[in-house]
Amino acid sequence: xxxxxDARLAELGITLPAPxxxxxxxxxxxxxGAHVFVSGQVPIEGGVVKYxxxxxxxxxxxxxxxxxxxxxxxxxxxxxxxxGGDLDRVKRCVRLGVYVASAADFTDQPRVAxxxxxxxxxxxxxxxxxxxxAIATNVLPLNCAVEVDGIFELA
Amino acid sequence: xxxxxDARLAELGITLPAPxxxxxxxxxxxxxGAHVFVSGQVPIEGGVVKYxxxxxxxxxxxxxxxxxxxxxxxxxxxxxxxxGGDLDRVKRCVRLGVYVASAADFTDQPRVAxxxxxxxxxxxxxxxxxxxxAIATNVLPLNCAVEVDGIFELA
Amino acid sequence: xxxxxDARLAELGITLPAPxxxxxxxxxxxxxGAHVFVSGQVPIEGGVVKYxxxxxxxxxxxxxxxxxxxxxxxxxxxxxxxxGGDLDRVKRCVRLGVYVASAADFTDQPRVAxxxxxxxxxxxxxxxxxxxxAIATNVLPLNCAVEVDGIFELA
Numbered sequence: 001x002x003x004x005x006d007a008r009l010a011e012l013g014i015t016l017p018a019p020x021x022x023x024x025x026x027x028x029x030x031x032x033g034a035h036v037f038v039s040g041q042v043p044i045e046g047g048v049v050k051y052x053x054x055x056x057x058x059x060x061x062x063x064x065x066x067x068x069x070x071x072x073x074x075x076x077x078x079x080x081x082x083x084g085g086d087l088d089r090v091k092r093c094v095r096l097g098v099y100v101a102s103a104a105d106f107t108d109q110p111r112v113a114x115x116x117x118x119x120x121x122x123x124x125x126x127x128x129x130x131x132x133x134a135i136a137t138n139v140l141p142l143n144c145a146v147e148v149d150g151i152f153e154l155a
Numbered sequence: 156x157x158x159x160x161d162a163r164l165a166e167l168g169i170t171l172p173a174p175x176x177x178x179x180x181x182x183x184x185x186x187x188g189a190h191v192f193v194s195g196q197v198p199i200e201g202g203v204v205k206y207x208x209x210x211x212x213x214x215x216x217x218x219x220x221x222x223x224x225x226x227x228x229x230x231x232x233x234x235x236x237x238x239g240g241d242l243d244r245v246k247r248c249v250r251l252g253v254y255v256a257s258a259a260d261f262t263d264q265p266r267v268a269x270x271x272x273x274x275x276x277x278x279x280x281x282x283x284x285x286x287x288x289a290i291a292t293n294v295l296p297l298n299c300a301v302e303v304d305g306i307f308e309l310a
Numbered sequence: 311x312x313x314x315x316d317a318r319l320a321e322l323g324i325t326l327p328a329p330x331x332x333x334x335x336x337x338x339x340x341x342x343g344a345h346v347f348v349s350g351q352v353p354i355e356g357g358v359v360k361y362x363x364x365x366x367x368x369x370x371x372x373x374x375x376x377x378x379x380x381x382x383x384x385x386x387x388x389x390x391x392x393x394g395g396d397l398d399r400v401k402r403c404v405r406l407g408v409y410v411a412s413a414a415d416f417t418d419q420p421r422v423a424x425x426x427x428x429x430x431x432x433x434x435x436x437x438x439x440x441x442x443x444a445i446a447t448n449v450l451p452l453n454c455a456v457e458v459d460g461i462f463e464l465a
Contacts, residue, residue, distance in 0.1 A: 025272040026287040030249050032308045037250045040288035094340045095347045099290045107453045117335040132336040133350035133459040135409045138293040138448040143262045149288045153342045180427040181442040185404050187463045192405045195443035254445045293448040298417045304443040
């Protein structure tokens with residue numbers, strides 16, 4: 001836990017939570033070749049959904065952004081586990097999928113998704129710059145505001 | 156057709172259908188490097204949509220689960236084709252994307268998606284444990300209840 | 311700019327636009343191993359959204375198809391950039407994700423998605439045949455009718 005990325009996380013005041021375990025027949029991540037495929041993560045902290053509802057409805061774009069950031073931090077926690085605890089092995093955040101539970105007239109999903117993209121670049125620098133697809137959905141699991149999945153390349 | 160996975164399918168009483176052919180300029184799967192990327196599959200049997208409508212609306216979560224299972228079985232049928240008929244070549248089910256046509260207040264997409272995840276593990280065992288992203292949509296092609304796509308690693 | 315695919319584009323009368331730059335902490339594409347992961351592209355021309363609204367609502371399936379075609383052309387423009395300007399390096403269009411902003415009772419997303427699939431095959435021939443997942447969403451960024459992302463293999 002004394003790597004460069006761990007130091008950067010400490011500098012930013014970000015504590016990665018213990019990675020959540022799915023309660024079903026799937027796993028939080030699969031390592032295949034040089035890539036880690038991470039399951040969709042949601043804005044849960046200590047087992048509690050922190051941002052529930054639709055952005056542009058009960059929730060503001062700022063709420064959505066905070067939700068995306070939290071989901072992305074949960075994603076990093078899974079990547080750390082996949083990398084055997086060493087985030088310095090992350091060669092690249094390749095792609096993020098950002099799914100935003102949205103009121104039907106809310107069209108600023110990119111701004112919401114920036115909550116995930118920004119924290120990725122804050123932590124990983126240039127290696128954190130990723131391809132991204134941000135879309136809306138009418139609702140999400142557990143009524144979460146945002147879900148984020150990702151593909152990472154490990155060294 | 157005498158492999159271990161074929162035997163397991165027989166044991167489970169699962170008959171893989173003939174793989175459906177898309178009627179457009181795309182293909183059911185692409186093999187790229189060690190990976191097979193499979194197109195979105197729906198709960199169709201013999202050319203007929205078996206589960207139409209929204210989960211949490213016209214359809215129950217149990218219906219949705221059965222739809223996800225059927226779509227996942229159609230997915231396996233494509234993977235078998237991609238593997239030249241030999242499902243024993245499947246090294247890993249890497250990732251499933253599960254899209255659930257949902258009423259706006261239905262939030263148990265994970266339970267629905269388990270219909271796909273469970274059959275994958277029943278058939279492939281540990282190799283069937285995958286990363287998963289389950290989201291809702293307001294509607295799906297042909298009014299299907301569920302769509303499932305996947306990435307598999309072949310040996 | 312004198313490759314076979316460039317010639318084919320000229321023959322088809324398709325001019326690839328200058329690739330759009332995301333205005334956030336993500337990038338239009340990431341090259342990882344032999345693959346290019348391209349961010350979600352929308353039907354924007356010269357910075358202006360050309361197809362806004364929902365298919366099956368304000369927009370017809372034909373409008374949606376034209377939107378999908380435009381988004382796919384924008385995708386190609388990113389792939390050309392990723393390939394150092396040489397589209398002849400495209401070995402395969404591996405997968406397209408097509409997201410269609412849809413009225414709740416519109417179920418012909420495949421027809422809309424064909425707008426993207428068809429142009430891919432017109433331009434790349436057999437190498438353009440891809441795995442595809444087409445889903446609906448209740449709304450999309452900037453109120454776009456369609457969003458398309460992709461994974462390509464480069465030689």
